[in-house]
Amino acid sequence: xxxxxxxxxxxxxxxxxxRGSLENCRxxxxxxxxxxxxxxxxxxVFYNDSWEGDGxxxxxxxxxxxxxxxxxxxALPWWxxxxxxxxxxxxxxxxxxxxxHGYPLEAAEELCREAGELGLGVIVTARMEDQRLQYLxxxxxxxxxxxxxxxxxxxxxxVILSNFYLSELEGLSGENLWADTAGxxxxxxxxxxxxxxxxxxxxxxFAPLQCPESAVxxxxxxxDFLDCNTRNYWEACNGGTL
Amino acid sequence: MNExxxxxHAHIWxxxxxxxxxxxRRAAEKYGIQKIYISCLGSxxxxxxxxxxxxxxxxxLLSGPLFGGYVTVAPEQPGALEVLRxxxxxxxxxxxxxxxxCLCDEPCCDRLYDYCGAWGLPVLxxxxxxxxxxxxxxxxxxxxxxxxxRHPETKFxxxxxxxxxxxxxxxxxxxPNVWVDFSGSNCRFDDLPYALxxxxxxxxxxxxxxxxxxxxxxxxxxxxxxxxRRKILWENxxxxxxxxxxxxx
Numbered sequence: 001x002x003x004x005x006x007x008x009x010x011x012x013x014x015x016x017x018x019r020g021s022l023e024n025c026r027x028x029x030x031x032x033x034x035x036x037x038x039x040x041x042x043x044x045v046f047y048n049d050s051w052e053g054d055g056x057x058x059x060x061x062x063x064x065x066x067x068x069x070x071x072x073x074x075a076l077p078w079w080x081x082x083x084x085x086x087x088x089x090x091x092x093x094x095x096x097x098x099x100x101h102g103y104p105l106e107a108a109e110e111l112c113r114e115a116g117e118l119g120l121g122v123i124v125t126a127r128m129e130d131q132r133l134q135y136l137x138x139x140x141x142x143x144x145x146x147x148x149x150x151x152x153x154x155x156x157x158x159v160i161l162s163n164f165y166l167s168e169l170e171g172l173s174g175e176n177l178w179a180d181t182a183g184x185x186x187x188x189x190x191x192x193x194x195x196x197x198x199x200x201x202x203x204x205x206f207a208p209l210q211c212p213e214s215a216v217x218x219x220x221x222x223x224d225f226l227d228c229n230t231r232n233y234w235e236a237c238n239g240g241t242l
Numbered sequence: 243m244n245e246x247x248x249x250x251h252a253h254i255w256x257x258x259x260x261x262x263x264x265x266x267r268r269a270a271e272k273y274g275i276q277k278i279y280i281s282c283l284g285s286x287x288x289x290x291x292x293x294x295x296x297x298x299x300x301x302x303l304l305s306g307p308l309f310g311g312y313v314t315v316a317p318e319q320p321g322a323l324e325v326l327r328x329x330x331x332x333x334x335x336x337x338x339x340x341x342x343x344c345l346c347d348e349p350c351c352d353r354l355y356d357y358c359g360a361w362g363l364p365v366l367x368x369x370x371x372x373x374x375x376x377x378x379x380x381x382x383x384x385x386x387x388x389x390x391x392r393h394p395e396t397k398f399x400x401x402x403x404x405x406x407x408x409x410x411x412x413x414x415x416x417x418p419n420v421w422v423d424f425s426g427s428n429c430r431f432d433d434l435p436y437a438l439x440x441x442x443x444x445x446x447x448x449x450x451x452x453x454x455x456x457x458x459x460x461x462x463x464x465x466x467x468x469x470x471r472r473k474i475l476w477e478n479x480x481x482x483x484x485x486x487x488x489x490x491x
Contacts, residue, residue, distance in 0.1 A: 015432075017431075018432045018435060018436070019432065028431075028465075032465075132370070132372040132428060133406060134373055134374070135373050138374075185457045185458055186454065186457075187454060187456070188266075188268070188269050188456050189265070189268070189269075207431060208431050208432075209431060210430060210431055210458070211430070211431040211458065211461045211465075212431075214458050216461070217457055217464060218456075
């Protein structure tokens with residue numbers, strides 16, 4: 001079974017998600033061969049205090065094999081409070097949306113460092129949807145170099161680049177830098193052309209925005225490396241397993 | 243998956259046609275694709291020489307059983323009908339492709355649709371409804387609706403579910419001469435179920451937009467019940483092309 005480092009649940013303001021409920025998300029992911037993951041609340045992205053979306057999800061995920069990736073905006077004054085609460089309550093990662101919340105990644109350095117001290121990785125989201133379909137709130141492009149730079153400045157924190165495209169990952173590397181596979185669902189045989197360390201790749205479906213089967217069928221036939229990478233990530237993150 | 247696969251929407255690109263063809267052949271072998279319909283594309287507003295070269299590149303691939311082809315046409319060009327005629331009657335194409343050089347409902351297109359209607363050839367129309375970067379000649383489902391109503395005897399294939407299925411599909415829902423494909427990297431998790439709900443299972447064909455995209459479309463069909471999968475992966479495209487590709491199973 002795959003571990004999904006990028007899955008979601010909830011509502012999406014730009015279109016109706018037919019499979020967005022937690023029950024449906026878990027069923028669809030299980031059908032695609034996903035046994036657990038870091039799940040984020042789509043609602044939380046748009047709430048002023050994201051805990052309003054994350055708190056209930058954290059409770060609902062208890063005992064499911066999925067853990068919460070809390071949404072934080074470092075530009076808001078209460079991020080430290082929420083980070084501490086979430087870590088104590090069992091959240092296992094922080095997901096950042098700099099393109100939606102509109103801050104430069106250097107503004108997330110303090111948050112990123114403190115998340116690492118609490119044993120939480122930080123996921124930097126490049127995009128949530130195809131730019132051509134974005135509506136009302138324009139998502140600013142997230143620089144992959146700046147995202148990699150965040151990892152370099154916070155060596156005690158594991159940083160995951162999420163939904164970056166193949167070409168954006170080219171030439172990036174770092175001891176605490178990882179990338180998920182969500183953005184590799186384009187083109188043919190993307191893993192053959194990937195210029196990013198394979199041992200730093202983590203599976204992500206981006207369901208329910210993207211189809212989980214699309215993420216799975218796109219993987220190379222030999223998938224053991226993903227299990228190995230998942231173990232290595234958790235060891236690097238907190239010296240143990242999820 | 244045991245069903246045969248008919249990919250009704252793929253490309254080779256000018257300047258890298260041989261590499262693209264090799265990629266498509268590899269994909270066919272890996273995923274068990276029996277038929278791939280290609281068109282060759284280059285710039286957004288090609289001149290006649292570029293169109294000629296595109297079609298020459300694509301025609302080279304049509305001799306074997308794997309590839310079928312759409313003639314690439316820039317309808318606004320005076321010689322477009324001759325390009326289409328030559329492509330169908332001399333080069334072995336069995337469909338026509340309109341991309342973004344002009345809107346699909348412009349009057350200059352009518353003579354081409356008449357020809358395709360008379361020959362029973364499907365017309366693949368790129369459609370998209372972008373929130374940013376819509377090209378001046380880029381058709382939406384609204385343009386295609388007008389076109390299909392004006393040419394009820396011609397079969398149209400609306401690409402990419404109209405680019406945004408919630409906008410595009412209602413436009414052509416009640417038009418029996420319009421099929422749709424869910425090709426492209428814009429294809430989202432809910433899109434195919436929505437298309438099935440709105441159109442039923444007979445007017446949806448499988449397309450990928452290879453080599454630019456594959457998994458986004460392919461993954462969607464894996465979860466379908468077998469009957470719907472069979473129809474979408476093969477039977478509907480056979481009906482659209484009237485089995486003229488000679489590869490009926």
